[in-house]
Amino acid sequence: MKATTEPTRVRYLILFLLFVVTTVNYADRATISIAGDAIQSDLGIDSVTLGYIFSAFGWAYVLGQIPGGWLLDRFGSKKVYACSIFIWSLFTLMQGLVGALPAASAVLALLLLRFLVGFAEAPSFPGNSRIVAAWFPTRERGTAAAIFNSAQYFATALFAPLMGWIVYSFGWEHVFISMGILGIALSLVWLKVIYNPREHPRINSGEIEYIQKNGALVDMDQDRREDKGGSQWHYVAQLLRSRMLIGVYLGQYCITSITYFFLTWFPVYLVQERGMTILKAGFIASLPAICGFLGGLLGGIISDWLLRRGHSLTFARKLPIVTGLLLSSSMIACNYAETEWVVIGIMSLSFFGKGLGALGWAVVADTSPKQIAGLSGGLFNTFGNIASITTPIVIGYLISATGSFEWALVYVGVNALVAVVSYLVIVGTIQRVELVERPAPPVAAGATAASKGS
Secondary structure (H helix, E strand, O other), X not given: OEOOOOOOOHHHHHHHHXXXXXXHHHHHHHHHHHHHXXXXXXXXXXXXXXXXHHHHHHHHHHHXXXXXXXXXXXXXXXXXXXXXXXXXXXXXXXXXXXHHOOHHHHHHHHHHHHHHHHHHHOOHHHHHHHHHHHHOOHHHHHHHHHHHHHHHHHHHHHHHHHHHHHHHHHOXXXXXXXXXXXXXXXXXXXXXXXXXXXXXXXXXXXXXXXXXXXXXXXXXHHHHHHOOOOOOOHHHHHHHOOHHHHHHHHHHHHHHHHHHHHHHHHHHHHHHOXXXXXXXXXXXXXXXXXXXXXXXXXXXXXXXXXXXXXXXHHHHHHHHHHHHHHHHHHXXXXXXXXXXXXXXXXXXXXXXXXXXXXXHHHHHHHHOOHHHHHHHHXXXXXXXXXXXXXHHHHHHHHHHHHOOOHHHHHHHHHXXXXXXXXXXXXXXXXXOOOOOOOOOOXXXXXXXXXXXXX
C-alpha cells in the first residue's frame, strides 16, 4: 500500500475489471440464445426441448447461489471468483465439442454442460456485490453496482453481432469455443488485479480512509480471517423474516424474468416470429441491448445523484426501479406492431427501462449484513434466478401451445408490473439489516470450576 495521503482511485480499476468479467459472464450465457435456432435445426428439437436446454443453466445457477455465497464469505472473493471464471469458461468451451455426438447424445451433453456452466457461475454476482460493498462508499455504490450490472446489456450489444456472424460463417460450435478461450485468459488477469482494499499494492492510505469513512466495508475479509468458526446458516432465517428483503427478492425474480427473455428467446423471436436471418437478428438484438446499457448506467447515476441531493436511500433507489419497470412492461405493445422498426423501437424502450430499474444489486450492497455479505447476495440471487429456470420453460410451452410469441410477451410484461407492486407495497424502507447474534451456549458449573482450578 502506498504511503502518500493524496487518495488514489484504485477502486475504479477494480470496477472496470468487474465490468469486463460480467460482460464475458453474460456473453457466455447468451451463446446458447444466438446459437439456439441453428442448434434447433441441426439437432431436430422442438421449442419445448430448446426451452429446457435454455433453463438448464438456471437450475444449477439457483442451486449454487447459497453455497457460492458461503464460499465467498469463507475463502474470500479473489480466489473463489477466479476459480469460478476458469471453470465456467472451460465448460463453455466444451459445449463447442458436442456437435460431434449423435443428436440425442448432443442434446443430453448440452443440458449437462449448461447445468455445469450455471453452477460454476453462481458466485459471480454475489462476488460483484461483495467487492463493491468492500471498495465503494455508500454514495458511489449505486453507480458502481449499476456499472457492473449494465455489463449484461453491453455483452449483448458487443457480442451478439459477433456471435451471430460466427454462427452464420463458421457454425454454432465455434461460438462456444471462442468464448471459452476468452474466459480462461480472463481468469488469469483477475488474479493479477483483484485484491482486498487494504492489501492492494497500488492503493494508498488516503483512498482507504476515504472509502472506509463513507461506508465501504474494507475489513470484510479481515473479519473473515479472524472468525473463530461456527455456522452462519442461522442468519438466513433472520433474512427471510425481513419484509423488506422478501419484497426485494420478489422484485428480483420478476426483473430476472425480463432478463432471461432477452438472454434466451429474444433472438429466436426475431428469427421465427419476425422472419429475420440469424445474422440480422444478431445485429438487431444489439440495439435494445445498447439502450439497456444506457438505462443501466443512468439508473445508478440518478440514484446516487438523488442521494447527494439529500433524498433518502429508499426514495433514491425506488424511483429509478419503479419508473424503469413501468417502461419495461411496454413490450406487450409489440403484439400490435406490424413493422419491424416499430418492434425494435418498443423492445429498445423496454430494455432501456429494464436497465434503468435494475438496481437490485445496489440494494443488496446497501442492506446486506457485513458478517454474511456473500451469503446474503447468494440468497438474493437464488430467489431472483428461479426465473432463469421458469421463464425459458414457460415461454417454450406458450410458444408450443399457441404457435406464436404473443402470450410470451404478455407473460414477461406482467412480471415487470408485479415487480413495481412489490417495491411500492412490500419493500418499505431500505436499510441495512442488523443481525442478532446467537447467544453462546451456557457453560456447565463443573466445567467452570475445572477451568478455575487449571
